[in-house]
Structure formats: structure tokens, C-alpha cells
Amino acid sequence: MSVEIEPLHAKQDQFAARVTGINIATDVCEEVASQIERALDKYAVLVFPNQRINDDQQYRFSTLFGPMETASGDIGSQSERRLSMNVNDISNLDTDGQVLERNDRARLFGLGNMLWHSDSSFKSTPAKYSLLSARVIPEHGGNTEFADMRSAWDSLAPELQRECMNLTCEHSQIYSRGKLGFEDFTEEERAKWKPVLQRLVRRHPNTGRLSLYLSSHIGAIVDLPVPEARLFISDLTEHATRPANVYTHSWRKWDLVMWDNRVTMHRARRYDHTSKRDLHRTTVSDCGPTLNQPL
Ligand code: OGA
Ligand code: MN
DSSP states (O other), X not given: OOOEEEEOOSSOTTSOEXXXXXXXXXXXXXXXXXXXXXXXXXXXXXXXXXXXXXHHHHHHHHGGGSOBOOSTTSOSOXXXXXXXXXXXXXXXXOTTSOBOOTTOHHHHHXXXXXXXXXXXXXXXXXXXXXXXXXXXXXXXOOOEEEEEHHHHHHTSOHHHHXXXXXXXXXXXXXXXXXXXXXOOOOHHHHHHTOOEEEESEEEOTTTOOEEEOOOTXXXXXXXXXXXXXXXXXXXXXXXXXXXXXXXXXXXXTXXXXXXXXXXXXXXXXXXXXXXXXXXXXXXXXXXXXXXXXXX
């Protein structure tokens, strides 16, 4: 096995890389996992082209990296799910594999993925890694963009860094969807997704680097007036997602993209709503709430 790692970003050679020489379906071992983890510490986003995997293979590979999340952040009941609770359904399809109606609730909820976010920042223990496998890709559009939150931190003015340092944010899916005017939540969902607290600045346990922990799920900062908090988050997001700081992934069928949610944000881009787009995500949990992690 000869593993090759090749940077993908035009201006930044430490963000996003293509990995070849690994077969996700068969190379399920600790040695490969630690090699990948080291590459993620450096590049934060890894693209594995040509990985023809099913959900079981994807899940099994993902378990090499830590405890797994369930898809409890998806909307809708368990009985009408298209995929198992081990896999997040990142598609615009119904249980018959047909494109959802334009007004479908799950579709409108899913549009939240088009806002910059870090996965599961709305859970008290958020996501460490996400692994996203492309099964059906539309002909046009539907790219995924990734922003490097380590360089977002490094390039922040020192006085802004000082201001951010000890702030705590409230994250909820109710906030991110509210930004799109989506308010159609049941009482049960409102209870399940009530805001959780996360640090605004965090330190990566392996590299020791600081990064900004932003997400569209943020709706408030502890001890700040809400409009001021939201403006501040919006300014920081604008800074973090400047084009030079972003890698754009243009999907091919059977790409698997893996990223470190602790140091990146991502968003999906628009595509024709009548075209099928089907990606399956498995998600590895972080070790606990960010407030319990040393800064
Ligand atoms: C995700 C996600 C973006 C996309 O899978 O977590 O936000 O492009 N996906 O589908
Ligand atoms: Mn996501």
C-alpha cells in the first residue's frame, strides 16, 4: 500500500488534501487510522476519490476514529427514515428515492446545510470528524465549501482575539433554521434542540493550535445583548470565510470527504431542486462539551 497525500488548495498548502492509496472498504485498521488522523491534524479536510462503499463499510471505517454519533440531528421520525440511524441523510430524496416536493419540511430543514456551520455544534458533545460519501451528484452546482478556522483565528487582529478568548456561545438548530425563516418545529424538537453552550475559541488537542469555533447554529453569546452578539458572530464569520480561506469541493460520484469539525466550517451550495443529490454522512463524536476541554 503506498499512500499519497497531495495538497488541493491553490494558495494554502496546509488546508485540504487528496488521499490516494487507501481503500476505505478494506483498509480498516489502526495503522491506517492513525495515518489519516495525522493528515487531518495537518490538512483538516481530506478527499478520498473513488471509494465505492455502502453504509456498513462507511460506518465500520468511521468507528476507527472514536465513538459514533447517531443521526439525532436529522428531522422527521425514525419510522420514515430512508437510512439507518447510524447515517445522516444528506439528500433531497424521499423513502422511494424520489426528489422531495419543493415545500417538503425535511427538504426545507435540510437547506440549513447551505449556511456555514460545524457539524453537531448544537449537541452538548459536538462532532469531531464527519465522513461524507457521494452516491448521486447533480450535474450542476451542489459543491461543498470548507473554511479553515485555524487560519481564521491566526489572521484575526490581536484585540479581536482578546475579545473572543473567553466567550461562550449558545448553539441550536432552532437558531440556524430561524435565519432562513424556518420555524416549523414540534414542541418535542424544540425541547430536544434547546441551546447548548460552546466555547468561541478552542484548542486542538493534537496540534495545540487555536481556532475560532463558529457555526450558523449560534444565536447568542453569554452575557452579551443578542443583536450585538449576532453582529459580532456575523462579522467573524465574514472574516473566516473570505475566499482565500476556503477550499471548494466539486463532487464526483464515490468521493468520500472527511473533515475535522473542530477546526473547520462548511456549507453546501445551491443546485437545481429537481435534480437528485444523495450523500451519506457518518459522524464521529468529540470527547465532550468544548467547555470541558482545556483552552
Ligand atoms: C454535512 C453537510 C454539505 C453538503 O454533510 O454535514 O453539511 O454539501 N453537507 O451536502
Ligand atoms: Mn454539515
